[in-house]
Amino acid sequence: MKRLREDEVLKKFSLYSGEEEDEGPRWEMCRALCGECGEWIGNKAAGEGEKGLGLLESLAAAEAFYQLVLLDGALTPESLSSPEVKLEMGKREEKALKLAREKRLACRGFLQEEEFYFGSVKA
Numbered sequence: 001m002k003r004l005r006e007d008e009v010l011k012k013f014s015l016y017s018g019e020e021e022d023e024g025p026r027w028e029m030c031r032a033l034c035g036e037c038g039e040w041i042g043n044k045a046a047g048e049g050e051k052g053l054g055l056l057e058s059l060a061a062a063e064a065f066y067q068l069v070l071l072d073g074a075l076t077p078e079s080l081s082s083p084e085v086k087l088e089m090g091k092r093e094e095k096a097l098k099l100a101r102e103k104r105l106a107c108r109g110f111l112q113e114e115e116f117y118f119g120s121v122k123a
Contacts, residue, residue: 002045004038004057012061016099017068029071033064044111052110059103062096069096 013034014020021027041060045052069092079088104111 002042002048002053002056004042004053004060006035006038008054008057009034009038009060009064012058013064016061016065016096019068030064030068033067034061037061037064037067041111046110046112052107055103055107056110059100059107062100062103066093066096066100069093 010021010031013030017030019027019030037060038057041056041063045056073093079086081087
């Protein structure tokens with residue numbers, strides 16, 4: 001297990017999400033998500049030492065951002081409208097998922113493999 005730097009995960013999370021540190025309950029939820037994702041990615045990390053640490057922290061931050069977006073999506077309507085204005089929330093979930101996938105691709109050599117093929121190959 002690699003130990004990710006919580007302050008670095010939070011900094012990157014703040015950049016991705018636009019959330020700013022404060023003493024409110026939303027920031028506490030963001031901090032908790034970053035901690036959970038940091039632990040999860042740290043447990044999946046292959047090898048020891050500092051190699052790939054920045055990339056792994058970026059992945060943890062992106063995963064935490066994606067989870068925040070999913071929580072927000074569960075609590076808010078997809079659109080609001082009135083006779084004069086229609087407001088659509090966009091595709092924030094898709095974009096956050098795409099960011100998390102790109103960060104995971106960047107960490108390919110630093111994560112333990114989860115999937116494998118078990119079978120035979122015929123020549």
